[in-house]
Amino acid sequence: MTGPADEVLHLTDNLTVGRLGYGAMQLPGPGVWGPPRDHASALAVLRRAVELGVTHIDTSDFYGPHVANDLIKEALHPYPDNLVIATKVGVVRDEWHGFEAATEPERLRDQVEENLLRLGRDRLDLVYLRMGGDGLLFPSEVPFAESFGALAELRRRGLIRHLGLSGVTVGQLAEARAIAPVVAVQNRLHLFDRSGADMLSACEEDGIAFTAYFPLAAGMLRPGLDLSQAPPGMAPSTEQFAALDEIAHRYGATRIQVALAWLLGHSPVTLAIPGTSSLAHLEENMAAADLVLSDEDLVVVNKLA
Template identity: 50%
Template sequence: MQTITQAGSFNLGDRTVQRMGYGAMQLAGPHVFGPPKDRHAAIAVLRDAVAAGVNHIDTSDFYGPHVVNQLIREALSPYPADLVLVTKVGAVRGDDASWNIAASPDALRRAVEDNLRNLGLETLEVVNFRCMLGGAGGVTEGSIAEPFAALARMREEGLIRHLGVSNVTAAQVAEARAIAPIACVQNQYNLAHREDDALIDMLAAEGIAYVPFFPLGGFSLLQSTALDTVARGLDATPMQVALAWLLHRSPNILLIPGTSSVSHLRENMAATSLTLPDAALAALDEIGK
């Protein structure tokens, strides 16, 4: 079995995690809604990830909803001592699978309680506030002080150990940090979408983790001749090269590629052993310019 070899580790709050983690979103049904097509396969992916050395899993109770957290509990509880489960709040799912803002103090408390119950925990290790000011899509400026302060109060109560923010601007990161310490920022970032370059460098200097989602562009896959050419030259997949580039980009980047397939999981894990020559790095860096 492929295990984590060269990715190294970084701090997530006061825990040290392997930089190659796992994102559990794809374990739900189509459009991240409803149960998985194959429950046994979903359980196997989670167990295989932990067996390979993953100790950082990203999830949310609005995946399913509830389905993914319940799968995690079934597959992995009692949890390994070094496993860090990171969840997010700020949205709920409609009966039509829509993504709806749920950022009032009462809604956030219900979300935290749902995560605790479905994961079978007394305290959540890390909770990201997912900013939905721009709807289910992109990042939008605006104050996140009220919802983040509500989560900070739950942190003081002991329901949450560490806080993070997701889908946010640099100004919103600063606003959150003025209210309570943050352990991580989770935003879209990849070879072609590099708006957060300055933010990543600032967070690295502060020892704060940056967790990119959509490493290959999300639902609209990154189309890049340069990426395909580099991948062929290294006898690797484009996804492996994209993940390896992210690991090279900054030591505070933690990866959470998601999949519902054990074979795909093992392909992703192999990216930690992939060395990118200088010529390959130069070609890849040009994609985002």
């Protein structure tokens, strides 16, 4: 079945993904910990995503931990030939449900093996090394080149097809590319956060995919969401929401769809991986690929940051 995610990006000659994919971070329970609130619904969301044309699922074994990967395997294995599953290593969960850097070579090897086991694969399509260069995690004390070199070795051994980077700086991207090819970078970018602009420019220059995580501003674009818990200065203002809603109204769309349409139209190398545990939200997200904003509206949206 084809669907609104048909627009693709060629990461390499033998790796093609739909530009509008699906992120599995919201499948586990609250705080990305434990089983989903509704197991059957989580499986239904994954299967419906593939029915709608998703060929790019983003996950990690630290989602749960293990929960997201176990659900993906249960819902979709044996996998469609065109489905690319990207995962992240370099982070584990601690006893307080927190996120802890784990980029030592031996720990990275363990994480790759765990992803292979949980997903039921002999080789991982795309593995991102998750670092702390975008400020969301404490940087590891392990030298970056040592960590990335360990993944490059696993790629040479055939356990990984392609390598990516997440939460990195432009300097780290250059350092990694001197060790092994990098096909994608996953950093923050959404309507209200353009901190990834420099990295996006570097990716455009070198033909590297830029996968925007938190494309919906970590859920802050959902109407009715309590924004009181957002970090200081991170929650959109009433004026920003009003401008976004005005544009959405003109297209008979939602603010979610406008945000995703902006992201896909912002650069030819961007990929979006909105996540949800709701079938209704999944349908809404995927419909965004059919929305094309006018040049005039793009000017307004670009000023929302």
